[in-house]
Every structure is written in structure tokens, then in C-alpha cells.
Amino acid sequence: MSTISDLRGRLLEELQQDFPLRYRPFQEIGSRCGLSEAETIEDIRAMLSEGLIREISALLDGRRIGYRSTLVALRAEEHQVERLAERINRHPGVSHNYLRNHLYNIWFTLSLPRDQDFAAAVEEIVDDAAADILILPSVRTFKLKVHLRFRGNGDSGGTEEYAGRTGAEARSAAGSGGEQPVNLSSVERFSLAQLEHPLPIIARPWSDIASRLDVPERDFLALVKHLKRQGVIRRIAAVLRHRRVGYGANGMACFNVQESEILAAGNEAASIESVSHCYQRKEYPQWPYSLYTMVHARTREQCNALVQGISRRIGCTDYQLLYSIKEYKKQRIKYFGEQQ
Numbered sequence: 371m372s373t374i375s376d377l378r379g380r381l382l383e384e385l386q387q388d389f390p391l392r393y394r395p396f397q398e399i400g401s402r403c404g405l406s407e408a409e410t411i412e413d414i415r416a417m418l419s420e421g422l423i424r425e426i427s428a429l430l431d432g433r434r435i436g437y438r439s440t441l442v443a444l445r446a447e448e449h450q451v452e453r454l455a456e457r458i459n460r461h462p463g464v465s466h467n468y469l470r471n472h473l474y475n476i477w478f479t480l481s482l483p484r485d486q487d488f489a490a491a492v493e494e495i496v497d498d499a500a501a502d503i504l505i506l507p508s509v510r511t512f513k514l515k516v517h518l519r520f521r522g523n524g525d526s527g528g529t530e531e532y533a534g535r536t537g538a539e540a541r542s543a544a545g546s547g548g549e550q551p552v553n554l555s556s557v558e559r560f561s562l563a564q565l566e567h568p569l570p571i572i573a574r575p576w577s578d579i580a581s582r583l584d585v586p587e588r589d590f591l592a593l594v595k596h597l598k599r600q601g602v603i604r605r606i607a608a609v610l611r612h613r614r615v616g617y618g619a620n621g622m623a624c625f626n627v628q629e630s631e632i633l634a635a636g637n638e639a640a641s642i643e644s645v646s647h648c649y650q651r652k653e654y655p656q657w658p659y660s661l662y663t664m665v666h667a668r669t670r671e672q673c674n675a676l677v678q679g680i681s682r683r684i685g686c687t688d689y690q691l692l693y694s695i696k697e698y699k700k701q702r703i704k705y706f707g708e709q710q
Contacts, residue, residue, distance in 0.1 A: 377403065377404070385608035389569070389607060393574060415571050422615050425608070427702060430703075433549040433550075438484055440480055441478075442480055442504065442506065443503070453499070457497070465700070468694040480495075557583065560706075561594070562706050564579045565579070565603070566702065566706060617668055621673045621677060622693075623689055624661070626688040638683055661684075673691075
């Protein structure tokens with residue numbers, strides 16, 4: 371775990387926001403932090419090298435390009451866990467894969483083209499290595515935006531000091547483009563292939579990408595803005611390594627909320643700053659939990675307190691809080707990698 375200086379903390383907060391679609395984005399980001407363009411680029415390169423930043427790239431909405439995703443939970447015997455985790459990691463549609471402290475001990479996310487069946491894909495991946503499987507697609511997205519704080523009350527200090535985001539703001543963070551796929555041109559597909567890979571850390575990164583497309587930088591930026599309006603690109607931002615930047619407790623709280631109360635509870639949970647992800651998911655008789663929230667804090671004690679606060683605010687005391695105890699895989703899906 372690294373100690374984050376105030377200046378680096380401010381820069382890390384800015385890098386998690388949507389990147390400016392300006393000719394010199396690092397100049398604008400640096401100006402917000404009291405840094406020159408050169409200092410900003412140098413520090414970002416250093417934090418990438420030190421492993422504080424995982425990557426800076428575009429987060430795409432898979433639904434808008436013909437994909438759908440699900441969370442999957444498995445109950446595997448201890449002697450099978452490592453081998454099974456390796457099998458799961460090999461699937462190109464798996465973005466996250468964790469060992470968690472529960473009988474359902476392996477949790478991963480899987481994205482597939484819309485015409486492929488989740489159950490068949492999971493069965494092929496698991497190959498009878500798990501005693502029980504839960505396929506948990508999202509029914510409704512309330513929030514999808516990770517923004518770790520390094521200053522003020524946003525340090526997830528275990529209190530109930532929450533930012534005043536409204537439910538509408540939280541929902542908009544999950545994307546407003548709808549779920550129907552967009553018909554993409556070959557130029558748009560190739561542009562997305564460039565954007566979902568790490569952004570070049572140079573003064574004019576958009577110019578570098580535009581040159582690969584053989585188009586003017588201005589036209590490329592207009593195309594990116596168009597894809598964002600369509601909801602294909604959620605945002606272009608940094609992904610941090612949570613533990614390396616001081617957030618050692620990442621808990622998934624699953625609440626047993628009745629259908630009649632799910633909208634109110636989901637909007638309320640999504641309004642809490644410490645919650646980065648908030649979904650309604652499919653339920654099972656042996657797993658009746660419908661509302662899922664991801665909470666990030668520096669310690670388990672702080673995370674426990676935050677989840678207790680969520681429980682009070684949504685009026686639900688029946689919940690499971692699962693911690694990741696090992697990360698097997700975490701990366702953004704590369705939907706257009708073959709077009710590099």
C-alpha cells in the first residue's frame with residue numbers, strides 16, 4: 371500500500387473523471403491540480419509504473435454494441451478453487467474474478483454477445499467443478515461509477531458522511547443510452563478498438579489515435595463525442611488499483627429487498643458516495659438477495675460501518691457482506707481487440 375500525497379490524491383481524483391475531449395487534455399487536468407502539463411504527464415507515467423493506476427482507457431457500454439453481462443457465483447471445494455479460477459480467467463468475456471469469504475466463494479463477471487446463452491457458457495467454463503452455480507444478471511442498474519476519494523470526507527472513513535447525489539444523478543452515471551445495440555460503422559469500430567486500449571500518455575493523445583485512423587484530430591474528437599451521446603462510450607478515465615492506493619476493504623453488500631421497495635432502496639443506495647456499483651439482480655430460493663452494492667473503504671471496520679449505514683437508510687437488515695480475499699482477474703473487456 372502506498373502513501374498518497376495531497377497532490378497525487380487530487381490528481382488521482384481528476385483522472386477518475388471523464389477525460390477532457392480537448393487537444394491537450396493533460397494540460398487541462400494539470401491546471402485543475404496546480405500542475406504543468408509536463409508535470410502531470412510525468413506523474414501519471416510514474417503512477418502507472420508504480421502500479422497505482424491500472425490503465426487509462428474507455429469504458430464502453432456492452433449493451434450498446436450487442437453484448438450483455440452477468441455476475442456469476444460458484445460454490446467450489448477448496449482443492450478446486452485455484453484450477454477453476456484459472457479456467458475462468460482464460461475466457462475472454464470475463465472481466466472480474468474474485469475469491470470471496472462465503473460458501474459461494476468464486477464470483478466473476480461474464481460478457482457475451484446477445485445471441486449466446488449464459489447457462490451454456492458457464493457450464494462449459496466450469497465443467498462440473500462447482501457444486502452450486504448462481505447466474506445473476508442485472509435486472510436494473512442504479513449506479514456504475516467508481517470514484518475513490520483522497521481528500522475530505524470522501525476518504526470512506528467509516529462514518530455516514532455521504533455526498534448529496536440524487537437518485538437521478540446516480541442513475542445517469544450508469545449510462546443513459548438504453549440497451550438496444552447501435553449500428554457502428556467500420557471507422558467507429560476501429561476507433562473504439564483504439565480507445566479501449568490504454569491511452570498514450572503524451573501531450574496530444576487524441577492526435578496520436580487520430581493519426582492511426584488517418585483522420586484529422588478535430589474529426590476524431592467529434593466522433594468520440596458522438597459515440598458518447600449514443601451511450602456507446604460511458605467515459606474515458608483511469609482505473610486505479612484499490613489496495614495500492616489505500617482502499618484495502620472492498621465489500622459487496624447484497625440486500626434482501628422486496629420488489630415493491632426495490633426502486634426506492636436502489637435509488638437511495640446509489641445516492642451514497644461510498645457506493646460505486648448498485649444493481650438489482652435475479653434472485654434464487656437459496657439466495658434471495660436482490661440489491662447489490664459495492665462499497666470501498668480503507669479498512670473492514672470502516673466498510674462494515676458504511677454498510678450498516680446503507681442498511682439503516684434503505685430499511686433492510688437482511689443482508690450479506692462479502693469481501694474479496696483474492697483477485698484473480700480485473701480488466702476492462704476489449705470488445706474490439708481483433709481490430710487493432
